[in-house]
Amino acid sequence: MTKAIFRLTVLVAIFCACVGAPAQSNPSAASARDLEGTIFTAARRESVDGLVQACGIAFSALVDDRVSRPGAPVKVGGTFHLRRAGNGQILFTLKLGLVDDPGGLQAPSAPANAFIRAPGGRTPPPSTRRDSDPGFALYLRAIDQDVLSAYEAIVGKSQVVVGFNRKRGQKYVTLLLDLKVVGASIVDDAVVRQRSDVPVDEFAACSGELLRRRTPSHGA
16 A cells, blocks of 8 residues: 555545544545545434434535635535524534545644535525534524525435635635435445435434424413
8 A cells, every 4th residue: 555545544534533424445546536526424313302403414525626725635524404402493504624635634624614505506695603623613504595495405306515615705615415425435446436315315304303393382
């Protein structure tokens, strides 16, 4: 195994651990650019006392950043959720981190702003940004038409667009997530992506349960 391939293997394992993904198989002769696109997705569910509180999908992908690092591959990873707040309101959250130089051992860094949208949809206005785990940021917004359009694309087409920038006002880098990709491996020096309906099916079932729950009444 060459030094560059070893470094890529180690970074994939580290970054997948940060977002809760299984480590991918040894890339052997593949480069980061060969793996461009969706690498991993998995459904996420959070419950308290048996009641669902959040439904989401964890993901990682590689994309060329043609804005800040022309043509250089960047690894993008995180999770998006529909989440019930303490007042019963449903919020959308997106947690995102970036790794430059996927062939090295650089730690993730948080973007300035990030969003998801439906393929072909408009870029939504900036969300509320909060610090998250080291190298990640958390973005929150109320359910609006942009979120609903993204939700319909996730459940109906198993696709969604993720966008991010590194500085306020900067042009966005966007990538199309294929939410049926549950893993990527190297077979005979070619990238093979494992596909399944499970992530979207589990997210749809969970979010349906979350949205059917009535908002708690106050003062009744």
